[in-house]
Amino acid sequence: MNQLLYANFSRLKKDIFFRIGVLFLFAMGILMPLSLFSNMKKYGYPIPLESGYCFYVLFMAIFSSVFCSLFIGTEYNDGTMRNKLIAGHSRIAVYFSFLIVSITAVFLMCLAYLVSSLCTGIPLLGFFSDAAFPVVLGHVGAIFILAVAFTAICTAVAMLCQNKATTATVCILGVFLLLFLGVYIHARLEEPEYYETYYLEAEEAIEENTSLTPNPSYISGTKRQVYEFLHDFLPGNQAVQLSSLSAVHLWKMSFYSLLIAVAATGTGIYIFYRENIN
């Protein structure tokens, strides 16, 4: 296992997609506070550092799918996965070595953002407000755990699919699908129960009246409970909530992320152990 980790980490150092991911998120970390600072100057009102701070979670999800599918896909594409098995390494060790390296790579991408955004943001916008600091800290922690879930899913797909192009397509499309589903469910849950209807009565004097009209798009009952569960459970939904710093059930979400990671890895190892490698 140590030998596999050593070999995979040395490959990671030279991996072009890992470098691109780190550089991209590092650049994002600089551009986000700069953009906020520019808006602050333009409109003349203070913008705190925490606004939009966790938006990088969406890029983390996309980059984890790109990185895992290409890093592990190369092993099948170039046939080097065979070398590891021929050399007598167990399939479980091979699987875990890729999972650990992939999680580390995605963590490093996230760290690149955090470091650059803090270094740029604090001098321009000041530190987080006292009230926001624990919220941001909680969200950043949940993002790291969510990164484990995303990476575990993508690693499972990449380890079980022996075609690099198919792996990349499935992983990237899958992550986008999860994110779109997240946005959709988020939007449905945000629908108000009632509309406020304004109307004017002009008999003797003009009078302004309001009344509450039920919103037909509002989800209620069991369906709402299912949507709320999915909103906390699905990685794409978690990413949407975390990106807007609006997640309420952080502990529950992190527990679900770990559950997903364990389930994906368990299933991945079970199938990979029995898989015929070409």
Add this chain to the structure above:
Amino acid sequence: MDYVLTANAIGKSYKRFHALKNLSMHVPKGAIYGFVGKNGSGKTTLIRLICGLQNPTSGSYALYGTEHTEKAIRKVRKRIGAVVETPSIYLHMTAEENLKEQYRMLGLPSFDGIDGILKLAGLEHTGKKKAKHFSLGMRQRLGIAIALCGSPDFLILDEPTNGLDPQGIIEMRELILKLNKERQITFLISSHILDELSRLATHYGFIDSGHIVKEISAAELDHVCRKCLCLEVSDIRAFALTAERMGLEYHILSDTRAEVFSKTTVTQFVMPLAEAGCEVLSIHEREESLESYYMSLIGGKINESTVIR
């Protein structure tokens, strides 16, 4: 005899397709074992099983006496190297980087042997050229170089000369012979280029439709394939008596057919037979090649030389 690999009634099925059926084979230590069979006969499937990439559906195999189901097989696998189908190399890395990666993966303490392996494989001058820019022959050699990391004593090569030009084929052959002689590495080479294989192999295993049809050493094959006169005679007893009297090496095939292996002219042999009252109905010379032997084994046409009547 010490065997590096013994396969015992191995079977491998993919859903309803049986790729290997009851296959048994024996690769002696120090041999260059030519694994001969047509496309789809199950050569690569067997190699994948031996390399641990797939598991047999039935039967078992042993490497250096260790059964594939034993835990110790993982340690034994460190003694083997393989190039299965295409060379397993990182295309975005140089030859040296590829070898370093393999060294790390094998847990070798230093990169000391890399220069030697590169030189042995004829890749010492590739410098910073990435493997994706290598020719097919260079990639094959790099594949073998990677398989040589960790000093294995059993190398499995699946179609090593596939797609190589004549120069590449010669270089590959010389490399295999060199490794076999100098490092006593046992080889299992699958191929359907029989002429090329006949220049290398010390043992052969012929596979057809997923099972071994015949295992034979090169010496035995030479013996079987040597030049002979095939005769059809009217009296086989008279033929035998005459051949015995003349001190000829012969082999009776049926009541009317026989083969004579000793060097003799037709006249020298036919005259005494006529005197003994044995009529020669037909006579022809036969020299079997590996190709014709293989074809006769799997039920194809046998190439025979000119028939004299």
